[in-house]
Structures are given as structure tokens and as C-alpha cells.
Amino acid sequence: MTTTKLIAGLALGASALATAAAAQDCGSDPVTLNAYFETGFPLPTELATEFTNQYPNVTFDIREDQFANLMENTPRLLSQDGAPDLVRLPSISDLVTNGLLMNLDGYYEDFGWDSFPEGNLVQLRIDESGRPRGVGSLYAMGLNYSTTGVFWNKDLGAEIGLTEAPTTLAELDAAMAAAKEAGIQPIMQWNKETAGLAFPLQNLMGVYGDPEPINAWIFQQEGATIDTPENLEAAEHLEDWIEAGYFPSDANAVDYFTMMSRFTGGEGLFMFNGDWESANLQNSMGSSVGFFLMPPMEEGGRHATMSSPLTFGIGANAANPDCAAFFLDWVATNETAREINVAVGGSNPGGPADMAIPPQEEGSLISQTLAAGQVIGADNGAMDFIANATGAIFAAGWTPELQKMVGGQQDPAGLLADVQEEYEDQLAR
């Protein structure tokens, strides 16, 4: 049966795929999927609601938590009875090492996920031993595939004569300086609880160097280091921004949601963030918000940015793995789900390569961010997040060190050296 479905999926593409997927579904008995989602992002819950509409026997028991708690709780939750069927995963490598995540290779075959662009799934593959990432079995799926960059407030831009998105790093620098001069907060960025400065830092890394070595580090390839001359330049550039007062002076007291409400409230010219906020920003700021990819050093140069799946996994001890997998497949292939996905989530819904992204209004923020995703694809400039390199590198490395840098307690060289030391220490465990 598996083989027939696989062949059908390969041969007939999307339409056949839907039939194939239906062969393995949630049955007709009542099922309650135990889900653990991230607070503040409505997409998974809305998808769950729609799923229950279509499959009334399936209900969701959803627990939500903020990202930092999520990072802390996931290993413990996955290791005990009643592990979540569906869980939002910040990082998967340690969880695989400990055998806490279900291997999805079987579902990959059953549902014909080989028709999905492999580039989307590669970040979710991992060697059985837990490293390196990027090869081996599939251990998670993306609910969608995001692109990050810089949102900007066009009204504030107009005040300093910035009408077009900067196309080089120098232009971006100049815009920030002009904003500062004019009494406008150049960047609104969070740095409390988790370090939001990791976004501009990694963007700068992508400007000064190539994305490949950074991905190698994130994927825990042998001998990879974050402490490179290019990254040092990037960190120094970030420090210049800090010292020039481009970030809010209370950045360490600004959490993600405070940043969002301040930026939408007109405080801050730029914000480094991802397209998961496109719909939200479009609603609250209308035409005064724009998006651009981090500009390269030279005009027309290679773009690189963080672009990663909104990672969801299935607990190895989960009670309803088949139904959870069916849900993940449904999210990627069901037309309604894909529409919700883009409208609410703002990112590329992934799914079969030949399935079109639901059309968006011309010039809308979502269409801008989706187009940016194409640019990154063409430039082959996608990086995973440096925060996802290991289970604890964000909490124990980037966050404290970047907070120290904002507080003037850490310099660029020390930042990279300390994070690298923490990374090696964690890999040695």
C-alpha cells in the first residue's frame, strides 16, 4: 500500500497526493491531539480550528507558552508520559540525540513528501546520533517556511527622506544615522528573555561572509566555528550600532511583544524580524510599513538571511502520531489550510513544489515578503538561525552574551569566543 501511494504521488502530482494522504488519516473515532504551541502566534491554533472543522472527530488540547519557556520545557515534556503529539520545536538536535522525537521517514514515504522542495526539509533532517544536521532522517516538519529581513516604517522614513528601501549596507547605516540625528529611534529590537539582537547580528554575518560556514556551524558539522574573522567584523558592526544608540536604550528590558507594540505604535524606523509578522503588521500599520532583505555590501550582491521552517515535531512517546502526521501533511497540501497559512502566518506554506502559493494582493506586505523569499532562494542565501544550533545555545550562549554586549559588558571578540566555548562545551556533553 505504501508503495502504491508513493508511486501515485510521484506520478500524478498534487491531485493524486491528496488521495494518497487520505489513505492514512485520523480515522473516525474521536481523537484528541495533545499540542504545545508558542504564545502570541495564532497560526497553529487557527489551522487546528480549521482541521477540526474538516475532521470533526479530531479535537486539539492546546497548551501555549512563551518561547523561552518552550525551550526550557520541551525536553522534559517529551520525555514523560503523555508527551505532546504536536510540538513547536525551537531546536531539534539534542532532542533527537535523546530519542525524544519521532522519526518521520515513514510518513515521508506514505504521504509522498518527496514532492516537497528538498531545500525546505533539509534543516529538519538530522543524523540519528544527533549530529550533524542537514543529512539523515526527517524528524520534524515545517508548518511554513519563513523569511526574515527588515521591516521599516515608511512614515518615519519619509521624515528623513528615505523613500526607497536601502540597497547596500552603507545606505542602511546612513539611514540609521539620519534617523538618530532627527530624533527617531533607528531600530526597534527586543533583547529581553531571548536575544533579539541575534537577528541583526546574523544578518550582518550574512553581509560580511557567506551563509555556508554559518550553516555548517548551525548543523554541527565537524570543526565548524562561529568565531571567524568575517563574523567578528559583523559583531563589531553590531557593536557600532549599539554604541551609536541605534537600539533602544532599554533594549534588555524590551521583550518581543513590547517591541511589536512599540514598532506598530510608530516607535522605531527599522525592525529585524520575520515574515510571520507580515499579516499582523499589515493589519496594524497598513501602507506605512515595508519590508526589505538585509542589503548586501555592494549593490546587487548576494543576499543572505535567516529562513527556516516553523518547526513542528511529533513526540516519540506521543499517543496519536499518525493523526499528527496527517495534520502536518494536511497543512501543506489542503487549499484552505494553505490560504490560512499565508493569510495568518505570512510565510511560504511549503508543500508540493508544483502547488502554487495562494495569490496575494499586489504590493501587500505579504506579497513583498513572499517575493523576498524567492530572492533568497535564487541567491541560495538561506540560513537557519544561529540560535538553533543546539538546544541550549540560545538560552546559555547568545542571549546572556548579547545582553551583556548591550549593557557594555562584552566586546565583539568576547561574544564570539564565549558562544563558541559554550557550543563546544555543549557538544562535548
Next chain:
Amino acid sequence: MTHLENSTAGAPVAPAPRPAASRRAKAQRRAMILFIAPAFLIYAAFVFVPLGMSVYYSLLRWDGIGEIATSARFYGLRNYIEVLTDDDLLQIIGNAFQLALWFTIPPVCLGLAVASAIRSQMAGRFGTATRTILFLPQVIPLVAAGIAWSWMYDSYGVVNQFLRWVGLESWTRGWLGDFTYALPAVGIIGAWVLLGLCTMLLVTGIARIDGSLYEAAKLDGARPRHEFRFVTLPGLKNEIGICITVTIIQALSSFDIVYIATAGGPGIETTVPGLEIYRLAFAHRQVGLASALAIVLMILVLACVLPIQWALRDRNK
């Protein structure tokens, strides 16, 4: 320990001059042990056993996920060495002691000021109102205190609003994200919680000081500060000792407030051992190191509290 061995070993062969009385005493003892048994058993099961396991884990390198038998390995005292040499862990332990100063000094000083100024029981409606209001922070969950104060300290919160209102615009900041002020800010939350308890303890205590001592001091021409130094302070030694014991235990074993208000940041500026134990054990999967830190924390609390208790007991004799 040695008495115990003596009494158990000696009991059966001890000469029994009055068999009936001794039998009764024995029955009495057996009955009392039955009375103690339930408390002892549940205490042993949920305090002594885990404490023993903590000691055991602290000698292992274990991620807490696999079975101990297969995935843990013996690690000797290296976890303890790491606790006592790692810069971050030392800073975290130091944070707890700084926090102890903040939890202790403001409530005790303010309590002393109030007590020596009124020097009597608080009576009447004003007294009741005072007691009630000052005790409020004692009855709410510390989590709620953490949430309330996070909002107070917010960039748009009351503290900054007040500073702007009095014209100290330049002092406004995100208090809980500031390297210099985050720890004191957390300390003030604890001081706020403990203020009422300390004040009422000291007020109750001062009312018990013999009034004739003050009369005598006045006759000797003592100034108020002498009175405070030679009558009030000695008379309140007991209460002050109690306040300090309570506040230090609260500070060293704090978890709730920090977890909610700062999550240990910025950097590790407000991380305390309680929070780090939780993180190490459950998020970073270093059960051995977490357990070693737990044992060290327990010993530190004892090392701070026992001397105070001994000092109090000596003087009471």
C-alpha cells in the same frame, strides 16, 4: 548518634528494677513511635529519599532522560569542583547573597524605624489598617508579586512615570534589563514582600521591652540615638535575628520572583541558584551539576542560618 546506639543496644539487657513501670514506659514509647510514624514515613519518602538521591546524582554525569543504569556515568566530585570554580556559577551564587542583602536590610531598617518611633503596639483602627495592608504581600503568591513589579518597572510603568513626573527624566530606564539596576530591582520586590512581616515582628517586639529601661535611660540623660543603641537594639535582638533568618532563607532559595520578573537576565545578572538548578536539571540536561549546586545551596543556607540561631540561643540561656 552515639546515644542512639547506646539506647538501642542497651535496652534489652538493661536491669529492670520495677518490671511493671518499665513495661508501661516501654508500651508508652512504642505507642509514641506509632504516633510519629506517619509523619516520619512521608517525610522520609519525600524529603530524605530525594535528598539522598540528590547526593547520588551529584556524583554522576547524567542527562536525566535515559535510564541511569545505561546513560549515566560516575563523575566523582567534578560537579562540585565545577560549581565552586565556574565563573558563571560563582556569580550566580554571589547574586543570591547580594539578593539576601536587599531582602534583609530595607525591611529590617524600615521596620526598626517604625518600631522605635511608635514604640507600642499598634492599636485601634489605624493599627488594624496598618497590619492588614502591610501584610498583604505576605498572602499573595510571589508570582503575583513578580508580575505586579515587572509592570511597575516597565519602561512605561509607574516607577518611570513617577521619575518623569518629578522631572528626573534622565533616570528613567528599563529597570529589569539594566545591568546595574536589575538585581537591586529584584531585591526590592523581595523587600516589599517581607517589609510587613519584619515591621510587625519588630513592633510587637519593642512593645515588650520594659518601659522602665527607657525611663532609666532618660534619667541618665541618654539621647535618642543612645536609647536606640543601648535599649532598643539589645531588646530587639531576638526579633532582628528572626527577621534576618527569614529574609536570608527567602533570598537564598528564591525562585518564583526571578523566574517571573527577569528569567535571570540581563546576562546572568539576576540568575539565582534556585533558577539555575531548575534550568540545569530540566532544560540543559545536566542533572549531576544541578544536584551538586542544590547540595551546595542547601549547605550555604545552613551555614548562614545556624550561626544566627546559635547566637540567639546562647543569649537566651
Next chain:
Amino acid sequence: MTFPRLRTNALFARGLIVLLMIVTLLPFLSMLSAALAPSGSYPSGLEWPSDPAWGNFAKAWQVANMTELMTSSVLIVLGTVPAAVLFATMAGFGLAKLTTKRSAWFYLVFVIGLTLPFEAVITPLYFEVRELGLLNTRGAIILPLIGLYMPFSVFWMRAHFLSIPQDLSEASQLDGARRWQEFWMVQVPLARPAIMSLSILLFLWTWNQFLLPVVLVQEPTRRTMAGALGAFQGQWGTDIPLLCAGSLIILAPTVILFLIFQRQFVAALLQGAVKG
């Protein structure tokens, strides 16, 4: 320094006390003012909103499943406090009446636990509770709490029984069954004030217990109020008005009980500190 001392002193005291009361109340007021701002907005400091959004309280009640949370907390208190008080009363009585050296040893074992930070045992407790199959149940909070309360409670009750004159309990003359009867009929009624205070303290500590639920129980509706507040903050912390409204609801029950039984609470807390 020769100004009329008594009056200035009294004035100073009153002023200081009023100031301390204001500082004590301010965080509550600031929460209330934030709770009345429109849900989802970012409130600003202390200000009475022009259009108070009282609906936030209803919304918080509903999204947090407040009815279930309260039920859960009540169940945990009912499971913990009576058992802990009973065991402690028995043990306190036993220890007070046991005059052998062995009792000193028993007593010492209990006293050692008095300063024990819960964090010192939380890691092994997690694995122990997991072995018992109690993770994610109220039992995961109730059973360890009873054990963790024993040092203080036994200490407290023993102190009470020691303060009772010896001749009241010529228990040594009685045999087993009647000794038990005497304990219930004579000793327990005499100990009522001590038992009441202990119950109040244990109620507060249980209701406000945070660490155990955070580690041992994931489901907020099976946690204590404080633990549930932690989960509520995790889920709704992004919406400050709603968070403040929910926090106020969650801290209301103990505050109301406190206001009603103010005298008993204060006495219990003061004695608790003295003896602890």
C-alpha cells in the same frame, strides 16, 4: 535635638507608616489600572482609563478557566493540609511525650529539614514522582508537599505540646486504644489554636506553591493557583491588561480570606516566623 520628642516621633511614625502603606499598595493599584486598559493595548503607568475595560476580568476568567483552577487549588489544599496537620499533630504529640534519647534523635531528623530549600530536592522529586506514575496529577503536588511540610509542622506542634502542663496527660497510665482516644478527646481540642494557626500557614503555602507545579504538573487546571498563574503568564503575558486582570483574579481568594480572618492570619504569620 531638644524638640518635643513625643509628638514629632508620633508624627514621624505615622508619616512613615502611611508612606510604607502607599508603597505596599502601589503595585496592586498599578496592576488594577493596567487591567482596565483595553485588552491587547499597551497601557501606560498609573492612570484611570477613560473607559475602564471591566470586561478584561470576565475575559481573563474565561480564558484561564478560572473555575477549574480554583477547584484544582481547593482540591490540592484539601488533599494536603488536613493530612499534614494530622500527621504533624500526632508526631508533635509523640515527640513531646517521648522522653528517651531516641526522641531527641527523631526530633533532630525533623529539625534538619527546617531550612531545606525546595530546590535542593526538586530534581530527584521529579524522577521519584515520575516513577510513582504521578506526573501531571494533583498527587504530584500533594504527596511531596505533605512530606516537605513535616519539619515545620512537627516542630510547631511539638512546641505546643511541650507548653502543655505535664499532669494533663498522664497518658502513660493508659493502654493503646485509650491512649488514642485520649489524644483525640483531650489533646487535640486543647491544641486547637495551634492547629488553626498551622492550618492557615499551610493553606497559604500550598495555595501559593509555585516550584512543584511548574516542574511536576504541566496541565494548568491541575496546578495550584500560583502555578496556574505561571502558566497564565506564559500564555497571556503578551497582553498586559489581560495578564494584570488575570493576576488580580488569581490573588483575590487569599486576599479576601485574609481580610476576613485578618487577626488570625497575622497572628499565624508572626508566630510562624518566630518559630520557623
